Amino acid sequence: MPQLDFTTFLPQLFWLFLSLSVLYVVLSRIALPRISDVIEERKDTITDDLDEAKSLSLEAEGVVEDLRIKIEEAKLQSQKNLMTERQKSLEKISLKRKEFEDKALKDITSSENTITESKHSALKDISLVAEDIAEEMLNNLFIKKVEKKDLSKFSKNLN
Amino acid sequence: MASAENLDGHHGAGSFPADPMHQFEIARYVDINIGGFDLSFTNSSLFMVIAVTLISFFSIFFVRKQALIPSRMQSLVELSYEFVSNMVRQNVGQEGKKYFPFIFTIFMFVLFLNMLGMMPYSFTVTSHIAVTFALAFLIFLLVTVVGFVKHGLGFLGYFAPKGVPVFMLPLLVIIEVISYFTRPISLSVRLFANMMAGHTMLKVFSGFVISMGIAGGWLPLGVMVAFTGLEILIAFLQAYVFTILTCIYLNDSLHMH
Numbered sequence: 001m002p003q004l005d006f007t008t009f010l011p012q013l014f015w016l017f018l019s020l021s022v023l024y025v026v027l028s029r030i031a032l033p034r035i036s037d038v039i040e041e042r043k044d045t046i047t048d049d050l051d052e053a054k055s056l057s058l059e060a061e062g063v064v065e066d067l068r069i070k071i072e073e074a075k076l077q078s079q080k081n082l083m084t085e086r087q088k089s090l091e092k093i094s095l096k097r098k099e100f101e102d103k104a105l106k107d108i109t110s111s112e113n114t115i116t117e118s119k120h121s122a123l124k125d126i127s128l129v130a131e132d133i134a135e136e137m138l139n140n141l142f143i144k145k146v147e148k149k150d151l152s153k154f155s156k157n158l159n
Numbered sequence: 160m161a162s163a164e165n166l167d168g169h170h171g172a173g174s175f176p177a178d179p180m181h182q183f184e185i186a187r188y189v190d191i192n193i194g195g196f197d198l199s200f201t202n203s204s205l206f207m208v209i210a211v212t213l214i215s216f217f218s219i220f221f222v223r224k225q226a227l228i229p230s231r232m233q234s235l236v237e238l239s240y241e242f243v244s245n246m247v248r249q250n251v252g253q254e255g256k257k258y259f260p261f262i263f264t265i266f267m268f269v270l271f272l273n274m275l276g277m278m279p280y281s282f283t284v285t286s287h288i289a290v291t292f293a294l295a296f297l298i299f300l301l302v303t304v305v306g307f308v309k310h311g312l313g314f315l316g317y318f319a320p321k322g323v324p325v326f327m328l329p330l331l332v333i334i335e336v337i338s339y340f341t342r343p344i345s346l347s348v349r350l351f352a353n354m355m356a357g358h359t360m361l362k363v364f365s366g367f368v369i370s371m372g373i374a375g376g377w378l379p380l381g382v383m384v385a386f387t388g389l390e391i392l393i394a395f396l397q398a399y400v401f402t403i404l405t406c407i408y409l410n411d412s413l414h415m416h
Contacts, residue, residue: 001180001183002180002183002184002185002287003183003286003287003288003289003351003355004288005185007197008185008201008203008287008289009289010196010197010198011185011187011191011197011198011199011200011201011203011204012185012201012203012204012284012287012289012290012293013289013290013293014196014198015198015200015201015203015204015207015208016207016284016290016293016294017293019204019207019208019210019211019268020264020268020294020297022211023210023211023214023215023264023267023268024260024261024264026211026215026218026219027214027215027218027260027263027264027267028260028261028264030219031215031218031219031222032218032240032259032260032263034219034222034225035218035222035236035237035240036240037225038222038225038226038227038229038233038237039237039240039241041225041227042227045227
């Protein structure tokens with residue numbers, strides 16, 4: 001078994017410690033700090049990017065919230081506007097209506113007055129004509145002359 | 160000695176076509192002797208140097224742009240960084256950060272040595288108990304030192320768990336001490352045995368492919384393909400297990416029980 005050949009031990013051990021020491025120095029002084037620098041830097045970059053993304057997303061959320069509030073406000077405003085306009089037009093409508101109603105009432109009253117007047121005058125005319133006709137008829141029928149004032153007394157009683 | 164015979168490429172009559180242990184031979188490429196110590200550059204040294212070079216190249220070259228959006232290769236390096244980093248964080252906690260470079264070094268070193276060993280004609284450094292035990296013992300020493308630095312002599316309380324009846328204490332202390340001191344053995348043998356067994360098995364099956372020839376060699380070849388996939392998984396898994404146990408030992412030292 002070559003492993004138990006003690007004459008080979010010393011050269012093996014010497015070169016083992018030599019190469020291990022060289023490797024340790026090279027790795028710990030040169031290679032590992034550089035590797036850890038790269039990894040640290042990458043970690044930092046990723047953390048920074050994530051932070052930035054988080055802040056941007058927060059900002060976007062704020063903007064969306066603002067927008068929501070504005071939309072809400074606009075809705076309320078438009079509702080208010082709608083109410084006032086509606087109130088205004090209702091008032092206008094009722095005013096116009098009242099005006100119209102007043103006018104119509106006036107017209108009706110004046111027409112009624114005219115009608116009553118016409119009726120009165122017509123009645124008066126009728127009674128006058130009737131008196132005349134009656135006088136004429138009676139005068140033609142009777143010998144005795146009928147007095148007009150008796151007839152008017154009579155027609156008054158008829159009325 | 161059978162291995163010496165194999166070094167020359169000669170096989171005795173009736174021996175296996177390829178000695179499965181031959182792949183573990185240490186071959187000296189450059190003889191170096193300093194002050195009477197044999198510090199030769201061997202195939203084992205070569206693969207350690209290759210591993211160190213590859214890891215350094217990957218972890219520096221592919222991250223050179225330090226791109227915010229990583230390329231595939233940069234992503235791969237970052238992935239291994241995060242993988243070990245998570246392992247340390249979950250098993251040791253915030254205090255483990257200080258030891259992360261060490262644990263990362265251990266993980267990448269063992270992983271690359273295991274993976275390089277999966278290449279044909281390569282050498283598996285971690286299949287040698289000397290290497291794995293040295294690694295495990297280094298970790299054992301470090302973890303013990305960390306424990307004493309953090310808790311002072313109070314670290315000895317680790318061997319006497321709280322809330323245990325007094326009459327049970329001697330037994331428990333013995334068990335704790337034994338389990339503590341066998342850590343480097345279990346840690347190193349696990350890695351070494353896994354790597355050696357896997358590679359030996361692959362070699363045995365590849366020997367079958369040759370000896371059974373074109374007529375019957377297909378079955379062991381198929382088995383070998385499947386085992387290669389399994390071995391790659393094991394190469395990763397053992398690196399992972401080795402590292403996570405290191406984390407657990409470190410956690411014990413930092414936070415006691």
